[in-house]
Amino acid sequence: MDVAALAARLKALAADLPLPALDTADQCLEAAQAELKEASRESNAEIGLRKLGAARERLDSARVRLTEAAAAIDDYLDGIGAGAAAAPTAAAPKANAVQPPQVDPRRWWTDRVNELCDRTGAADPQQVPPTRLFNELLKAAGDGNAEAYCKRLRDAGPRTGVKLPGLAWPLVRTLAAEHLGRTPTARDVPGLRDQCADKVRSLVPKAEPDHIGAALASACTLGRKGTDDENDAARTAAMGPALVAALHRLSKSERRA
Template sequence: MDVAALAGSLKALADDLPAPALDTADQYFEAAQAELKEASRESTAEIGLHRLGAARERLDAARTRLGEARTAIGDYLDAIGAGAGSAASAPAPRAGAGPKPAPVDPRAWWTDRVNELCDRTGAAEPQRVPPTRLFNELLKAAADGNAEAYCKRLRDAGPETGVKMPGLAWPLVRTLAAEHLGRTPTGRDAAALRDKCTDKVRSLVPGAEPDHIGAALASACTLGRGDDAGDAARTAALGPVLVAALHRLSKTERKA
Protein backbone atom coordinates (compact mmCIF):
# COMPACT_ATOMS: atom_id res chain seq x y z
CA MET A 1 0.00 0.00 0.00
CA ASP A 2 1.48 3.39 -1.00
CA VAL A 3 1.60 6.37 1.35
CA ALA A 4 -1.33 8.15 -0.30
CA ALA A 5 -3.59 5.12 0.04
CA LEU A 6 -2.48 4.61 3.64
CA ALA A 7 -3.19 8.26 4.43
CA GLY A 8 -6.63 8.01 2.88
CA SER A 9 -7.46 4.88 4.86
CA LEU A 10 -6.32 6.44 8.12
CA LYS A 11 -8.36 9.59 7.47
CA ALA A 12 -11.42 7.48 6.76
CA LEU A 13 -10.79 5.58 10.00
CA ALA A 14 -10.53 8.83 11.95
CA ASP A 15 -13.75 10.13 10.39
CA ASP A 16 -15.55 6.91 11.35
CA LEU A 17 -14.73 7.21 15.05
CA PRO A 18 -18.18 7.51 16.69
CA ALA A 19 -17.68 10.78 18.57
CA PRO A 20 -21.08 12.26 17.50
CA ALA A 21 -22.86 9.11 18.67
CA LEU A 22 -21.20 9.42 22.08
CA ASP A 23 -22.27 13.05 22.27
CA THR A 24 -25.86 12.01 21.56
CA ALA A 25 -25.69 9.26 24.17
CA ASP A 26 -24.39 11.72 26.75
CA GLN A 27 -27.30 14.06 26.01
CA TYR A 28 -29.73 11.22 26.74
CA PHE A 29 -27.86 10.35 29.93
CA GLU A 30 -27.96 13.99 31.01
CA ALA A 31 -31.72 14.18 30.41
CA ALA A 32 -32.28 10.94 32.33
CA GLN A 33 -30.13 12.19 35.19
CA ALA A 34 -32.22 15.36 35.44
CA GLU A 35 -35.43 13.29 35.55
CA LEU A 36 -34.03 11.01 38.25
CA LYS A 37 -32.90 13.96 40.34
CA GLU A 38 -36.43 15.34 40.22
CA ALA A 39 -37.87 11.94 41.10
CA SER A 40 -35.48 11.57 44.03
CA ARG A 41 -37.04 14.62 45.68
CA GLU A 42 -40.28 12.65 46.04
CA SER A 43 -38.74 9.54 47.54
CA THR A 44 -36.04 8.53 49.98
CA ALA A 45 -35.25 5.41 47.95
CA GLU A 46 -31.98 5.19 46.05
CA ILE A 47 -33.04 5.15 42.39
CA GLY A 48 -29.78 4.70 40.54
CA LEU A 49 -28.37 8.21 40.31
CA HIS A 50 -24.89 7.01 41.25
CA ARG A 51 -25.01 4.32 38.55
CA LEU A 52 -26.03 6.85 35.93
CA GLY A 53 -23.30 9.21 37.08
CA ALA A 54 -20.73 6.42 36.79
CA ALA A 55 -22.00 5.60 33.29
CA ARG A 56 -21.55 9.23 32.23
CA GLU A 57 -18.02 9.22 33.63
CA ARG A 58 -17.16 6.11 31.61
CA LEU A 59 -18.73 7.65 28.52
CA ASP A 60 -16.71 10.83 29.01
CA ALA A 61 -13.53 8.76 29.36
CA ALA A 62 -14.34 6.94 26.12
CA ARG A 63 -14.94 10.26 24.38
CA THR A 64 -11.56 11.50 25.60
CA ARG A 65 -9.84 8.36 24.30
CA LEU A 66 -11.50 8.79 20.90
CA GLY A 67 -10.27 12.37 20.74
CA GLU A 68 -6.77 11.22 21.60
CA ALA A 69 -6.93 8.53 18.91
CA ARG A 70 -8.05 11.04 16.28
CA THR A 71 -5.26 13.43 17.29
CA ALA A 72 -2.69 10.62 17.15
CA ILE A 73 -3.81 9.68 13.64
CA GLY A 74 -3.52 13.31 12.55
CA ASP A 75 -0.06 13.63 14.09
CA TYR A 76 1.09 10.47 12.33
CA LEU A 77 -0.19 11.68 8.97
CA ASP A 78 1.62 15.00 9.47
CA ALA A 79 4.82 13.15 10.38
CA ILE A 80 4.81 11.16 7.12
CA GLY A 81 3.88 14.20 5.05
CA ALA A 82 0.32 13.12 4.40
CA GLY A 83 -1.53 15.54 6.64
CA ALA A 84 -4.29 18.00 5.83
CA GLY A 85 -2.58 19.13 2.64
CA SER A 86 -3.07 15.76 0.99
CA ALA A 87 -6.84 15.65 1.29
CA ALA A 88 -7.15 15.18 -2.45
CA SER A 89 -5.60 11.74 -2.16
CA ALA A 90 -8.28 10.47 0.21
CA PRO A 91 -10.37 7.65 -1.22
CA ALA A 92 -14.02 8.09 -2.01
CA PRO A 93 -16.45 7.17 0.79
CA ARG A 94 -17.10 3.47 1.07
CA ALA A 95 -20.08 2.34 -0.97
CA GLY A 96 -21.56 0.48 1.98
CA ALA A 97 -21.64 3.50 4.28
CA GLY A 98 -25.25 4.56 4.68
CA PRO A 99 -26.79 7.59 6.37
CA LYS A 100 -26.41 7.91 10.11
CA PRO A 101 -29.37 6.48 12.02
CA ALA A 102 -31.87 9.00 13.30
CA PRO A 103 -31.81 9.71 17.05
CA VAL A 104 -34.13 7.57 19.13
CA ASP A 105 -37.41 9.28 20.05
CA PRO A 106 -37.81 8.59 23.80
CA ARG A 107 -41.61 8.73 23.70
CA ALA A 108 -41.87 6.41 20.70
CA TRP A 109 -39.49 3.98 22.40
CA TRP A 110 -41.54 4.18 25.60
CA THR A 111 -44.80 3.49 23.77
CA ASP A 112 -43.38 0.47 21.95
CA ARG A 113 -41.70 -0.91 25.07
CA VAL A 114 -44.76 -0.56 27.31
CA ASN A 115 -46.92 -2.22 24.66
CA GLU A 116 -44.40 -5.04 24.43
CA LEU A 117 -44.25 -5.52 28.20
CA CYS A 118 -48.03 -5.48 28.57
CA ASP A 119 -48.66 -7.51 25.39
CA ARG A 120 -50.90 -4.76 24.04
CA THR A 121 -51.09 -2.54 20.99
CA GLY A 122 -52.10 1.05 20.50
CA ALA A 123 -50.74 4.54 20.09
CA ALA A 124 -50.05 6.77 23.06
CA GLU A 125 -52.37 9.65 23.86
CA PRO A 126 -49.82 11.85 25.64
CA GLN A 127 -50.96 13.17 28.99
CA ARG A 128 -49.06 15.20 31.54
CA VAL A 129 -50.08 14.05 35.00
CA PRO A 130 -48.33 14.45 38.36
CA PRO A 131 -46.29 11.37 39.32
CA THR A 132 -48.35 10.70 42.45
CA ARG A 133 -51.60 10.80 40.47
CA LEU A 134 -50.23 8.40 37.87
CA PHE A 135 -48.99 6.11 40.63
CA ASN A 136 -52.41 6.03 42.29
CA GLU A 137 -54.13 5.36 38.96
CA LEU A 138 -51.78 2.48 38.25
CA LEU A 139 -52.33 1.08 41.74
CA LYS A 140 -56.09 1.14 41.21
CA ALA A 141 -55.83 -0.54 37.80
CA ALA A 142 -53.52 -3.19 39.28
CA ALA A 143 -55.80 -3.81 42.26
CA ASP A 144 -58.78 -4.17 39.90
CA GLY A 145 -56.84 -6.49 37.60
CA ASN A 146 -57.50 -4.10 34.72
CA ALA A 147 -54.58 -4.86 32.42
CA GLU A 148 -55.85 -2.64 29.61
CA ALA A 149 -56.13 0.43 31.85
CA TYR A 150 -52.76 -0.31 33.44
CA CYS A 151 -51.03 -0.38 30.07
CA LYS A 152 -52.83 2.69 28.77
CA ARG A 153 -52.09 4.84 31.83
CA LEU A 154 -48.40 3.97 31.78
CA ARG A 155 -48.11 4.30 28.01
CA ASP A 156 -49.84 7.69 27.87
CA ALA A 157 -47.76 9.11 30.72
CA GLY A 158 -44.55 8.80 28.71
CA PRO A 159 -41.01 8.43 30.03
CA GLU A 160 -40.89 11.84 31.71
CA THR A 161 -43.39 10.77 34.37
CA GLY A 162 -43.15 7.01 34.04
CA VAL A 163 -39.54 6.80 35.18
CA LYS A 164 -40.58 8.24 38.55
CA MET A 165 -42.72 5.23 39.44
CA PRO A 166 -39.95 3.16 41.10
CA GLY A 167 -39.10 6.05 43.43
CA LEU A 168 -42.70 5.99 44.67
CA ALA A 169 -43.15 2.22 44.60
CA TRP A 170 -39.99 0.85 46.19
CA PRO A 171 -40.54 2.22 49.74
CA LEU A 172 -44.06 0.73 49.73
CA VAL A 173 -42.80 -2.58 48.36
CA ARG A 174 -40.22 -2.72 51.13
CA THR A 175 -42.81 -1.86 53.81
CA LEU A 176 -45.27 -4.49 52.57
CA ALA A 177 -42.51 -7.08 52.30
CA ALA A 178 -41.54 -6.34 55.91
CA GLU A 179 -45.16 -6.81 57.01
CA HIS A 180 -45.29 -10.14 55.21
CA LEU A 181 -41.96 -11.37 56.59
CA GLY A 182 -42.28 -9.90 60.07
CA ARG A 183 -38.84 -8.31 59.76
CA THR A 184 -36.79 -6.02 57.56
CA PRO A 185 -36.42 -7.63 54.12
CA THR A 186 -33.08 -8.29 52.48
CA GLY A 187 -32.01 -9.22 48.98
CA ARG A 188 -32.10 -12.89 49.96
CA ASP A 189 -35.87 -12.66 50.42
CA ALA A 190 -36.46 -11.64 46.81
CA ALA A 191 -36.82 -15.18 45.45
CA ALA A 192 -39.51 -16.21 47.95
CA LEU A 193 -41.42 -12.96 47.45
CA ARG A 194 -41.13 -13.33 43.69
CA ASP A 195 -42.69 -16.78 43.76
CA LYS A 196 -45.73 -15.40 45.60
CA CYS A 197 -46.13 -12.34 43.35
CA THR A 198 -45.28 -13.58 39.86
CA ASP A 199 -48.77 -14.69 38.80
CA LYS A 200 -50.35 -11.38 39.80
CA VAL A 201 -47.58 -9.32 38.23
CA ARG A 202 -47.57 -11.21 34.95
CA SER A 203 -51.34 -10.97 34.65
CA LEU A 204 -50.77 -7.25 34.03
CA VAL A 205 -47.19 -7.22 32.72
CA PRO A 206 -46.77 -10.55 30.90
CA GLY A 207 -43.50 -9.39 29.35
CA ALA A 208 -41.81 -9.37 32.76
CA GLU A 209 -39.94 -12.61 33.33
CA PRO A 210 -39.60 -14.07 36.85
CA ASP A 211 -35.94 -13.03 36.93
CA HIS A 212 -36.95 -9.43 36.19
CA ILE A 213 -39.51 -9.52 39.00
CA GLY A 214 -36.96 -10.96 41.42
CA ALA A 215 -34.40 -8.31 40.50
CA ALA A 216 -36.95 -5.54 41.04
CA LEU A 217 -37.90 -6.96 44.44
CA ALA A 218 -34.24 -7.21 45.42
CA SER A 219 -33.73 -3.58 44.43
CA ALA A 220 -36.76 -2.48 46.46
CA CYS A 221 -35.87 -4.57 49.51
CA THR A 222 -32.32 -3.23 49.59
CA LEU A 223 -33.25 0.39 48.76
CA GLY A 224 -31.67 0.27 45.33
CA ARG A 225 -28.63 -1.83 46.15
CA GLY A 226 -29.93 -4.92 44.34
CA ASP A 227 -28.98 -6.21 40.92
CA ASP A 228 -31.85 -4.71 38.93
CA ALA A 229 -30.25 -3.40 35.74
CA GLY A 230 -33.40 -3.60 33.64
CA ASP A 231 -34.68 -0.96 31.26
CA ALA A 232 -36.57 2.06 32.56
CA ALA A 233 -39.96 1.07 31.12
CA ARG A 234 -39.85 -2.40 32.64
CA THR A 235 -38.84 -1.10 36.06
CA ALA A 236 -41.61 1.50 35.93
CA ALA A 237 -44.18 -1.11 34.90
CA LEU A 238 -43.21 -3.44 37.73
CA GLY A 239 -43.35 -0.90 40.57
CA PRO A 240 -47.10 -0.30 41.07
CA VAL A 241 -48.13 -3.88 40.28
CA LEU A 242 -45.66 -5.22 42.85
CA VAL A 243 -47.21 -2.92 45.46
CA ALA A 244 -50.67 -4.23 44.54
CA ALA A 245 -49.49 -7.85 44.58
CA LEU A 246 -47.87 -7.56 48.02
CA HIS A 247 -50.86 -5.67 49.41
CA ARG A 248 -53.15 -8.43 48.18
CA LEU A 249 -50.84 -11.03 49.71
CA SER A 250 -50.97 -9.27 53.08
CA LYS A 251 -54.78 -9.08 52.97
CA THR A 252 -55.04 -12.78 52.15
CA GLU A 253 -52.80 -13.68 55.07
CA ARG A 254 -54.77 -11.51 57.49
CA LYS A 255 -57.99 -13.28 56.47
CA ALA A 256 -56.32 -16.64 56.95
Protein backbone atom coordinates (compact mmCIF):
# COMPACT_ATOMS: atom_id res chain seq x y z
CA MET A 1 0.00 0.00 0.00
CA ASP A 2 1.44 3.39 -0.97
CA VAL A 3 1.70 6.32 1.43
CA ALA A 4 -1.24 8.24 -0.06
CA ALA A 5 -3.59 5.26 0.25
CA LEU A 6 -2.45 4.56 3.81
CA ALA A 7 -2.93 8.20 4.77
CA ALA A 8 -6.41 8.23 3.27
CA ARG A 9 -7.43 5.15 5.24
CA LEU A 10 -6.04 6.54 8.48
CA LYS A 11 -7.83 9.86 7.98
CA ALA A 12 -11.09 8.03 7.32
CA LEU A 13 -10.54 5.99 10.48
CA ALA A 14 -9.88 9.12 12.53
CA ALA A 15 -12.98 10.81 11.12
CA ASP A 16 -15.09 7.80 12.14
CA LEU A 17 -13.99 7.82 15.77
CA PRO A 18 -17.24 8.35 17.74
CA LEU A 19 -16.14 11.28 19.89
CA PRO A 20 -19.29 13.38 19.17
CA ALA A 21 -21.48 10.38 19.98
CA LEU A 22 -19.72 9.96 23.32
CA ASP A 23 -20.30 13.62 24.13
CA THR A 24 -24.00 13.23 23.34
CA ALA A 25 -24.22 10.07 25.43
CA ASP A 26 -22.55 11.79 28.37
CA GLN A 27 -25.03 14.66 28.19
CA CYS A 28 -27.91 12.18 28.26
CA LEU A 29 -26.42 10.34 31.22
CA GLU A 30 -25.85 13.61 33.05
CA ALA A 31 -29.49 14.60 32.56
CA ALA A 32 -30.66 11.18 33.75
CA GLN A 33 -28.38 11.41 36.77
CA ALA A 34 -29.87 14.76 37.74
CA GLU A 35 -33.40 13.37 37.50
CA LEU A 36 -32.48 10.32 39.58
CA LYS A 37 -30.93 12.53 42.25
CA GLU A 38 -34.18 14.47 42.47
CA ALA A 39 -36.19 11.27 42.69
CA SER A 40 -33.89 9.76 45.33
CA ARG A 41 -34.80 12.50 47.78
CA GLU A 42 -38.22 10.92 48.15
CA SER A 43 -37.10 7.29 48.18
CA ASN A 44 -34.77 5.17 50.29
CA ALA A 45 -34.37 2.57 47.55
CA GLU A 46 -31.31 2.21 45.36
CA ILE A 47 -32.49 3.55 42.02
CA GLY A 48 -29.32 3.25 39.99
CA LEU A 49 -27.38 6.38 40.86
CA ARG A 50 -24.17 4.48 41.58
CA LYS A 51 -24.40 2.45 38.39
CA LEU A 52 -25.11 5.56 36.38
CA GLY A 53 -22.13 7.30 37.94
CA ALA A 54 -19.92 4.32 37.11
CA ALA A 55 -21.17 4.38 33.53
CA ARG A 56 -20.21 8.03 33.20
CA GLU A 57 -16.74 7.27 34.54
CA ARG A 58 -16.24 4.52 31.96
CA LEU A 59 -17.56 6.81 29.26
CA ASP A 60 -15.11 9.51 30.28
CA SER A 61 -12.28 6.99 30.21
CA ALA A 62 -13.30 5.88 26.72
CA ARG A 63 -13.39 9.48 25.57
CA VAL A 64 -9.83 10.02 26.83
CA ARG A 65 -8.62 6.90 25.01
CA LEU A 66 -10.28 7.94 21.77
CA THR A 67 -8.76 11.40 22.01
CA GLU A 68 -5.34 9.83 22.53
CA ALA A 69 -5.90 7.54 19.52
CA ALA A 70 -6.87 10.50 17.32
CA ALA A 71 -3.78 12.40 18.44
CA ALA A 72 -1.57 9.38 17.71
CA ILE A 73 -3.01 9.11 14.19
CA ASP A 74 -2.36 12.82 13.60
CA ASP A 75 1.23 12.44 14.83
CA TYR A 76 1.81 9.47 12.55
CA LEU A 77 0.36 11.31 9.54
CA ASP A 78 2.64 14.26 10.27
CA GLY A 79 5.57 11.87 10.47
CA ILE A 80 4.95 10.48 6.96
CA GLY A 81 4.27 13.92 5.48
CA ALA A 82 0.53 13.46 5.10
CA GLY A 83 -0.70 15.54 8.01
CA ALA A 84 -2.86 18.64 8.11
CA ALA A 85 -0.58 20.56 5.75
CA ALA A 86 -1.17 18.01 2.99
CA ALA A 87 -4.91 17.73 3.57
CA PRO A 88 -6.05 20.47 1.15
CA THR A 89 -4.38 18.71 -1.79
CA ALA A 90 -6.07 15.43 -0.95
CA ALA A 91 -9.44 17.12 -0.49
CA ALA A 92 -9.30 19.09 -3.74
CA PRO A 93 -11.11 16.48 -5.89
CA LYS A 94 -14.09 16.51 -3.50
CA ALA A 95 -14.35 20.27 -3.79
CA ASN A 96 -14.66 19.92 -7.56
CA ALA A 97 -17.26 17.15 -7.39
CA VAL A 98 -20.61 18.01 -8.96
CA GLN A 99 -23.29 18.26 -6.30
CA PRO A 100 -26.92 17.53 -7.21
CA PRO A 101 -28.97 20.74 -7.32
CA GLN A 102 -31.28 21.44 -4.41
CA VAL A 103 -34.97 21.26 -5.29
CA ASP A 104 -36.92 24.39 -4.42
CA PRO A 105 -40.42 23.15 -3.43
CA ARG A 106 -42.16 26.37 -4.42
CA ARG A 107 -40.41 26.50 -7.78
CA TRP A 108 -41.32 22.88 -8.41
CA TRP A 109 -44.94 23.62 -7.46
CA THR A 110 -45.10 26.61 -9.80
CA ASP A 111 -43.68 24.67 -12.74
CA ARG A 112 -45.88 21.65 -12.10
CA VAL A 113 -49.11 23.64 -11.74
CA ASN A 114 -48.31 25.54 -14.94
CA GLU A 115 -47.72 22.24 -16.70
CA LEU A 116 -50.93 20.67 -15.42
CA CYS A 117 -53.01 23.73 -16.32
CA ASP A 118 -51.19 24.22 -19.64
CA ARG A 119 -50.32 27.80 -18.76
CA THR A 120 -47.31 29.96 -18.00
CA GLY A 121 -46.56 32.56 -15.38
CA ALA A 122 -44.60 33.25 -12.24
CA ALA A 123 -46.06 32.71 -8.80
CA ASP A 124 -47.12 35.64 -6.65
CA PRO A 125 -46.74 33.92 -3.26
CA GLN A 126 -49.84 34.27 -1.12
CA GLN A 127 -50.30 33.10 2.46
CA VAL A 128 -53.96 32.13 2.64
CA PRO A 129 -55.76 29.62 4.87
CA PRO A 130 -56.54 26.31 3.13
CA THR A 131 -60.31 26.82 3.46
CA ARG A 132 -60.14 30.23 1.82
CA LEU A 133 -58.01 28.86 -1.01
CA PHE A 134 -60.45 25.99 -1.45
CA ASN A 135 -63.43 28.35 -1.68
CA GLU A 136 -61.62 30.60 -4.16
CA LEU A 137 -60.80 27.60 -6.35
CA LEU A 138 -64.41 26.39 -6.17
CA LYS A 139 -65.61 29.81 -7.32
CA ALA A 140 -63.14 29.89 -10.21
CA ALA A 141 -64.13 26.34 -11.16
CA GLY A 142 -67.84 27.13 -10.96
CA ASP A 143 -67.32 30.18 -13.16
CA GLY A 144 -65.28 28.15 -15.63
CA ASN A 145 -62.38 30.57 -15.14
CA ALA A 146 -59.40 28.33 -15.85
CA GLU A 147 -56.93 31.21 -15.72
CA ALA A 148 -58.00 32.24 -12.22
CA TYR A 149 -58.04 28.59 -11.13
CA CYS A 150 -54.43 28.12 -12.21
CA LYS A 151 -53.29 31.41 -10.68
CA ARG A 152 -54.88 30.75 -7.28
CA LEU A 153 -53.39 27.26 -7.13
CA ARG A 154 -49.97 28.42 -8.34
CA ASP A 155 -49.77 31.34 -5.91
CA ALA A 156 -50.77 29.22 -2.91
CA GLY A 157 -47.59 27.14 -3.03
CA PRO A 158 -47.10 23.58 -1.83
CA ARG A 159 -47.51 24.16 1.90
CA THR A 160 -51.16 25.19 1.52
CA GLY A 161 -51.88 23.39 -1.74
CA VAL A 162 -51.22 19.90 -0.41
CA LYS A 163 -54.05 20.37 2.11
CA LEU A 164 -56.69 20.69 -0.62
CA PRO A 165 -57.47 16.96 -0.99
CA GLY A 166 -58.35 16.79 2.70
CA LEU A 167 -61.02 19.43 2.07
CA ALA A 168 -62.14 18.14 -1.32
CA TRP A 169 -62.48 14.39 -0.81
CA PRO A 170 -65.35 14.46 1.74
CA LEU A 171 -67.33 16.74 -0.59
CA VAL A 172 -66.53 14.56 -3.60
CA ARG A 173 -67.83 11.53 -1.71
CA THR A 174 -70.98 13.36 -0.57
CA LEU A 175 -71.78 14.74 -4.02
CA ALA A 176 -71.14 11.37 -5.65
CA ALA A 177 -73.55 9.74 -3.19
CA GLU A 178 -76.13 12.44 -3.93
CA HIS A 179 -75.74 11.84 -7.65
CA LEU A 180 -75.98 8.05 -7.34
CA GLY A 181 -78.61 7.95 -4.62
CA ARG A 182 -76.39 5.68 -2.52
CA THR A 183 -72.88 5.35 -1.16
CA PRO A 184 -70.38 5.20 -4.04
CA THR A 185 -68.24 2.10 -4.53
CA ALA A 186 -65.27 1.23 -6.71
CA ARG A 187 -67.66 0.03 -9.44
CA ASP A 188 -69.05 3.55 -9.77
CA VAL A 189 -65.68 5.18 -10.42
CA PRO A 190 -65.51 4.65 -14.23
CA GLY A 191 -68.96 6.18 -14.77
CA LEU A 192 -68.27 9.12 -12.49
CA ARG A 193 -64.93 9.66 -14.19
CA ASP A 194 -66.52 9.81 -17.63
CA GLN A 195 -69.15 12.28 -16.45
CA CYS A 196 -66.62 14.55 -14.74
CA ALA A 197 -63.69 14.36 -17.15
CA ASP A 198 -64.64 17.23 -19.47
CA LYS A 199 -65.22 19.69 -16.63
CA VAL A 200 -62.05 18.70 -14.79
CA ARG A 201 -59.91 18.87 -17.92
CA SER A 202 -61.31 22.28 -18.83
CA LEU A 203 -59.51 23.48 -15.68
CA VAL A 204 -56.62 21.00 -15.53
CA PRO A 205 -55.98 20.00 -19.17
CA LYS A 206 -53.10 17.64 -18.37
CA ALA A 207 -55.20 15.55 -15.98
CA GLU A 208 -55.63 12.28 -17.85
CA PRO A 209 -58.74 10.09 -17.40
CA ASP A 210 -56.71 7.58 -15.37
CA HIS A 211 -55.63 10.36 -13.00
CA ILE A 212 -59.23 11.52 -12.57
CA GLY A 213 -60.36 7.97 -11.93
CA ALA A 214 -57.64 7.44 -9.34
CA ALA A 215 -58.63 10.64 -7.52
CA LEU A 216 -62.29 9.59 -7.52
CA ALA A 217 -61.34 6.15 -6.23
CA SER A 218 -59.33 7.69 -3.41
CA ALA A 219 -62.22 9.96 -2.43
CA CYS A 220 -65.17 7.61 -2.94
CA THR A 221 -63.70 4.39 -1.60
CA LEU A 222 -62.25 5.93 1.57
CA GLY A 223 -58.61 6.08 0.62
CA ARG A 224 -58.16 2.97 -1.53
CA LYS A 225 -55.61 3.97 -4.12
CA GLY A 226 -56.19 4.03 -7.83
CA THR A 227 -53.53 4.00 -10.52
CA ASP A 228 -52.45 7.63 -10.11
CA ASP A 229 -48.92 8.54 -9.12
CA GLU A 230 -49.26 8.99 -5.38
CA ASN A 231 -46.19 11.24 -5.28
CA ASP A 232 -47.64 13.93 -7.57
CA ALA A 233 -49.00 16.19 -4.86
CA ALA A 234 -49.66 19.06 -7.27
CA ARG A 235 -51.84 16.97 -9.57
CA THR A 236 -53.85 15.53 -6.68
CA ALA A 237 -54.38 19.02 -5.26
CA ALA A 238 -55.34 20.48 -8.63
CA MET A 239 -58.03 17.88 -9.27
CA GLY A 240 -59.78 18.16 -5.89
CA PRO A 241 -61.77 21.42 -6.29
CA ALA A 242 -62.29 20.68 -10.01
CA LEU A 243 -63.94 17.36 -9.14
CA VAL A 244 -66.15 19.02 -6.54
CA ALA A 245 -67.29 21.58 -9.12
CA ALA A 246 -67.91 18.88 -11.73
CA LEU A 247 -70.01 16.74 -9.38
CA HIS A 248 -71.90 19.78 -8.12
CA ARG A 249 -72.82 20.61 -11.70
CA LEU A 250 -74.10 17.05 -12.21
CA SER A 251 -76.32 17.36 -9.14
CA LYS A 252 -77.68 20.73 -10.30
CA SER A 253 -78.47 19.32 -13.74
CA GLU A 254 -80.40 16.45 -12.18
CA ARG A 255 -82.40 18.76 -9.94
CA ARG A 256 -83.38 20.87 -12.95
CA ALA A 257 -84.40 17.74 -14.83
